[in-house]
Amino acid sequence: MRAAVYNLMATGLLAGFLAASPEPAVAQAQSITVYTSYEEDEAAAFLVAAKKDLPDIDVKMLRLSTGDLAARILAESANPQHDVVWGWAVTNMIDPRILALLEPYEPKGIDKVAAQYRDAGKKWFAVTGYMAAFCVNNERLKAKNLPLPTSWEDLLDPRFKGEVVMPNPASSGTGYLQIASIIQQRGEEKGWEYLKGLDKNIAQYIKSGSRPCNVASAGEFAVGASFALRAIKNIAEGFPITMVIPKEGAGNELEANALVAASKKKDAARRFLDWTLSPGAVNAYYDWKEIVTVAGGRMPERFVKAGLPADISSAMFKMDFARAGSERTQIIDRWKKDIER
Amino acid sequence: MTRRTALVASPGVVPASDERILTLAVTLAVVLPLFSFFVLPLVAILSKSLATSDGIGFGNYLRIIGTRRFADLVINSVVMSGLASLITVALAFVFAYATQRCRLPGRELLTLIAMLPLFAPSLVQAQGLVLLLGRNGLLNRQFGFGIDIYGFWGVVIANVLYAFPFALLILAAALAVGDSRLYESARVMGAKPWRMFRTITLPGARYGLAAAFFVAFSLIMTDFGNAVVIGGDFNVLATEVYNQVIGQANFELGAVIGVVLLMPAILAQFVETRLSTRQVQAVSAQSRPLDIRPELVRDTAFGIVAFLIAGLILLVIGTVFFASFVRLWPYNMSFTVRHYAFDVQNGLAPLWTSIAVAFMAAILGTAMTSLAAIVVQKFPSRSTGLIVLLSLMSSAVPGMVLGLGYVLAFNNPANPLNPLYGTLVLIPILIVYYMHAQGFLITLTSLKQISNSFDEAATTLGASRLRTIMTVTMPLIWPSLVSVGVLFFMRAMVTLSAVIFIISPTTQVAAVSVLQLSDRGAVNQAAAFSVCIMAVVIGALLGLKLLLALCAVRDVRLIR
Structure with a gap:
């Protein structure tokens, strides 16, 4: 009996390996x-x-x-x-x-x-x-009696303390494009000043770019800074969220x-x-x-319905991609030193 | 291990040189694959840690290790892993004691429930905890508790859930065997239960306790999935590896932290060697199997705790199960099966791929890890210490690090094993060497409990070592080999972080589908896919049970 079991096992293993070996080159x-x-x-x-x-x-x-x-x-x-x-x-x-x-x-x-x-x-x-956007949870906004934020500037409002999540730029490309656009928009000094102010309201820096929108959609937090397509898809799924393209111009x-x-x-x-x-x-x-x-x-149609402006270029910030790429290490190092928890 | 009692001189049935050749052969059979599939990939990635812009050197280490942040990460990792491991081992010991040393109804069911966390990708369990305990989770929504799960305690809870089954497997194996004569003599001499526990049970389980702690600690220390989902801003070394490697494509600094994460395993190797020399063999030639009699107070107390633990586990897994049938968690809780129509790439096909991978991993894993344990225990040589070290080190390597090491090592045309790259076979191999420590420890724990007197008797009677192993050792330990196979099967179904780097367009696996679904916010579908994975594992367990029953084998617990 045992020998039979061993044989069975050996045959199975062999068969598995044969089946798994690369397919012969297709004609x-x-x-x-x-x-x-x-x-x-x-x-x-x-x-x-x-x-x-x-x-x-x-x-x-x-x-x-x-x-x-x-x-x-x-x-x-x-x-x-x-x-x-x-x-x-x-x-x-x-x-x-x-x-x-x-x-x-x-x-x-x-x-x-x-x-x-x-x-x-x-x-x-x-x-x-793709471009940055906020996912704002309507239900949580109402429960916490918060206004709908329309810009990055609005997120500085102390009432949002502990209700905003954004991606960690050190691990997420979406996170990096967000802070790179903020620094390019406001200039070096003002940009960092803003990020430090925003930090007071941030509940978590999440390690992926789509997750902030997903957790906001699930109602864990009121605002998740993420990207527009994620918001559009979550709205189509039926989550009670509003997509907000930041007024300053969305990083992309x-x-x-x-x-x-x-x-x-x-x-x-x-x-x-x-x-x-x-x-x-x-x-x-x-x-x-x-x-x-x-x-x-x-x-x-579903993009428009989710709140995307028909003339998308008007909503987008004109990114300097070469600069964003070359400054990447330096910006992330500074972010890790000054802001990361 | 090298300090074992000298074997009784062989009466010369088998010439000594044959024995030496056999030792060499089996040692090579263990060491060569360990080098090809574990050391080589590790060296490939770790050599990156020494590569700096101005040549080879320790520059990367100096850049990281002196910093304040690094010190914080080490403290976070060690404190969190230490605490979570202590809780895990304590709970697992009570649970194992309840199932192995008490008379309880539904022991099989209890064990099955305890193993459930092994059946689903850990990503989904952390998600389950959030659905349950998150700021907008069921508890907060229904009862308005102000629970905030994110942070230190969230990570501790998630990791206890994650490591519990592993610790339980080892402790249950340790408590499953015992010598009832010891307990009877103690009872006759008037020892109270507590004294018997302290003087017989605990010393017998000492090795298992240490092994369980070590496995739990390494697993928790190197896991990043739980910390990412539920840790919020609580950062640990493993998440820093993720930040460096995935976030900034910085292999060099990622590898440095990978090296740091290896330290606990190397430390544990020394502890292991010390402990194992003092391990009491619970079973000897004269042993009589344990005879567990009902004892109302003990059975009730342990029963309550065990059922409580099982209930909590069931609650988390049950939440995932529930979420897979809900239209839109948590806003629309009406029943639906639409999440089972998977719109992920290739649909359910990755599930079938995973099943093939899991079978291969089960067979390979059982063969390789038990061979390693037998060689360590029965064929001592100068390489024994090395085999133990390498066997245990696997659990300290973050999956991501080993996976990238596989890419570097096997995608290299100079490597004779290069043709394996991109094939399905490499995936089970990676899983076997990633989970090597767990399988190895289960077999080793049961081997250590079998008295040397069996070997000595067999040798005196003229049996060769090979014969002793085949006719004496194997029949005693084969039930644990089955459970090692089951362990590898289960892990192969759900392992994610290691395999994500070696999947190819034609070899997609189930855990990756779960990740893709979870990434794009399809929480319910991710839950549904996990339910399918769990169903496969449970189905496989039942099938194996049936097969054993058909072979007229009874009394083998698949998950012990």
Whole structure:
């Protein structure tokens, strides 16, 4: 009996390993690996569009959060496993260690992308982006008898003490774009002064960019500084929250695409990058993203209903991305020294 | 371990050189994989800690270690982990005593409930605590308590919940065996229960207690999930690793803190060596199994505490279960099953991948950890200390650090094992070496309780060591091997922080789906996915029970 059990176990193990070993190379050589940080549901929708327009390319996609993906790409840098980076924060992309892994490429139709949304060195171009927004819980606001904040300035009101959460800029890209925009808007000195004042009201610096909105949606806190799309999706889910775009102009971040220099399937990778500027892709982007850098689509109804202004550029602060990228270490170090708890 | 009593000289049935070759072979079988799948990845990432802008050196250490913030983080980590581990071990000991040494109804059920936290990703349990105790949680909403769970106490509670099953596994294994003759003699000599407890039970469980504390401490010290969800601004070393590595892509400083986190494990190795030399063997050749008689006062007291603990665990897990069937927590509590229509990438497919991973991890993990324990206990050599150290060190490595180490080590074309990278096989291997200490300690604890006199008798009768192990040791410890397999299966279903760096587009696992759902605020769907994971684990346990019953094996507790 025991021998039989052992045999069974051995067979099972073997079968498991065989089943798990890499599939034999598919006859169709056009298979590329794409790393992305688009949110889970967006990425899935975009991928459907890509597969429809590029039936002969087998796009294998791995979705990780911005920070996880940075760690992954850097850890793999000796032997990159991906061909394309798709929809990944520009402030991460312009890290010199990342840029070193990329190859310049100008996709078809790059002229549609304004110069401020692409790299002068041609290593990346951004077709989408996201912007900061507050998620304000209506129920909690009422229970605590608080006014609806409309700007960063409003959050200094002492009545908000312990009711505001924001991402920790040291661990979250959204958190960094928020404080970078505040410093760029107000200037070095006034910016830091403001952040120190705001600190008095902050209940927690949360380690992810989407979580402040999620906890505000759950009613744990009244205001969660997060990004607009998270607010729009949570409103669609039915949470009793209001999306507020700060009056000072919302900080924002671009999501860029790039070709990996070590790719062994550059033809297919280039075709995929061309596709990211094609009407098929742009249509899909307009369905999901509040910021699309090329013309050709309209903002969906649910965005407007959630409170996004039709002319999005009026609500956005004109970020200096190069400056935000180059100052990153210095700003985060100072934030950790002066503010982090 | 090297100070064991000399084995009785072999009467020469097996030549001594064969024994030496066997020792060498089994030692290599343990050491080689430990080096390839644990040391190498660790060296790969730790060498980063020495890389500075001006060459190799300790610059990164100097930059961190002198700072005020670092001192605070160390104090936070040690105080929180120490307190949470003490609470965990105390509760787990009472619970183990109740299930192993008292006559209670529903012992199996109690143990199953106690193990529930192992069945779901820890992320979801912390979420469950927030749903229950958060500022807008059920308790505050219904009763208007002013509870604020975020911070030190929140992290302590979440971590006790997280580490409790691990401590319980070890302590239950330690209390499961005993020699009833000792208790009878004591009773005859007029010893009171408390005295028997102090002089027989406690010394017998000493190794288990130390092991349980060590495992709990390491688990809690290196966990960042609970601290991230429920810690608020209470920061610990593990969250600082996360900040450095994930937030700022700064492997160098992250690795430095990773090295600091290894310290408790190395310390524990010394404690372990000291303790194990004084371990009393609870079972010897003349032992008679424990005969637990009903005793009203004791059974009632321990029963109440055990059911209370189980109730609290059930409350948290139950909240998660409940949330998965609620339309929109906490605003619309009407019943729905819509969260079970997963709109996450690949739907339920990652769950099937995880099941395959879990089976492979169970088999590999049982084989590798029990082999390691047997080699340590039965084939002492100069490398014994090294094997123990490496086996235990795994629990002190933050999952994130080991996972990134795997990328660095196995994505390197110069590594002969490079073809494993990107395949499904690497995931169970990573889980086995990530959870190595827990499996190793369960087997080692039961091995240590078996008296050497069995070996001595077998050897005197002319049996080789291999034969002794196959015919004497294995039949005694195989139930704990089954529970090691169960442990690996359960952990493989839910482990997140280590595997997130080695999943590829074709090898998505269930825990990552839960993270993706939770990331995008779909709390109810994340809960629903966790319920599916729990269902798989419970289903697997029942299936295994049935299989054992069919093989006419009874009286094996899968989760001990």
